Structure formats: C-alpha cells, structure tokens
Amino acid sequence: MKPITVEGGKGTVELKAEGVLHLVWKPGTVLAADDVHAAIAKINEVAGDAEYPMLIDITNTQAVTRQAKSAFSIKCAASRIALLGTNPVSRVIANFAMARRSMPCPTRFFKSRDEALAWLLGASSP
Numbered sequence: 001m002k003p004i005t006v007e008g009g010k011g012t013v014e015l016k017a018e019g020v021l022h023l024v025w026k027p028g029t030v031l032a033a034d035d036v037h038a039a040i041a042k043i044n045e046v047a048g049d050a051e052y053p054m055l056i057d058i059t060n061t062q063a064v065t066r067q068a069k070s071a072f073s074i075k076c077a078a079s080r081i082a083l084l085g086t087n088p089v090s091r092v093i094a095n096f097a098m099a100r101r102s103m104p105c106p107t108r109f110f111k112s113r114d115e116a117l118a119w120l121l122g123a124s125s126p
Contacts, residue, residue, distance in 0.1 A: 004046065007038040013046050020120055021052045021078065027060035036071035047077030053120035054078035055113070058085045058094065075104035082116035083109045 003012035003024070016039040023039055025031065043054070054077075080102070083094045094109040110116035 001046075005043060006035070006042045010035050011039055013039065013042045015046050015052065018117070019052055020117065021047065021054040022057070023054060023087065024057040025061045027076065028062050029060070030062050031064045031068040033065065033071045036068045037042035037074075040071070040074055040076045043076045043078065051077050051079040051082045053082070055082050055084055055116055055120060056120050058083055059087065061085075073104060077110040078105055080120060082118050082120050084111075084113055085109065086111055095123055 001015050003014040005012055009026075009032070010029045011023055014022045014024075016022055021043060023043065029035070040041075081084075085094055108116075108119060110119070
C-alpha cells in the first residue's frame with residue numbers, strides 16, 4: 001500500500017508487505033496531542049480489525065508536547081511498537097514519550113531499522 005497522510009499532514013501511515021505498520025513523522029515536526037490522536041485514528045483505519053507490529057520513525061521529530069506524551073498511552077492497532085531514531089534528540093524524545101507511562105503494548109527504542117524490524121517480526125517477548 002502507498003503511504004496515507006495523517007490528518008494535519010505531519011506524518012504518514014503505511015502497512016508494508018512484511019505486515020508492519022510504518023508511521024513516519026515529517027522532518028521538524030512538533031507533536032501535539034491532536035497529531036497523536038490523528039495518527040492513532042489513521043493507524044486503526046489502516047489496520048481494520050487486526051493488530052500489527054508498528055515501526056514509528058521519530059528520527060526527524062523536533063519535539064513532543066506534554067499533552068502528546070499523555071496520548072501515547074492510548075491503545076491502538078499496534079501489537080508492539082519500535083521507536084526508531086538515529087540521533088540524540090530522537091533518544092530524548094523516545095525517553096520522554098515512554099517515561100513513567102504505561103505503554104499500551106511492548107515498546108522499545110532502536111537506532112537501527114534492521115534491529116527494530118527484527119524485534120517487531122521475530123521477538124516473542126517484550
């Protein structure tokens with residue numbers, strides 16, 4: 001399938017052939033709660049009644065608001081989530097998103113797309 005733009009235009013969602021949802025945020029994005037809610041709605045729409053592992057590329061994300069952080073605890077069609085970031089800012093954003101929150105499914109941060117996909121597709125434990 002081709003990437004579908006999330007309402008608000010800050011990201012895209014795609015269900016790849018290997019059965020992994022990909023959410024990619026546009027460069028310089030500052031995530032607000034509305035952006036996260038729009039992404040969750042699009043993810044659920046794409047997934048239908050199924051659950052899929054999901055890769056979220058936050059490499060070029062600039063910041064996450066406190067309100068957006070709370071929205072990350074909402075359950076969506078993801079069975080597990082790999083946050084992908086290749087720079088120190090990505091790591092800070094991932095830590096901020098996951099800090100002291102009960103994530104709705106197993107969630108980990110990765111610097112490597114290959115490692116993230118291996119965990120999403122092959123790991124049986126969180």
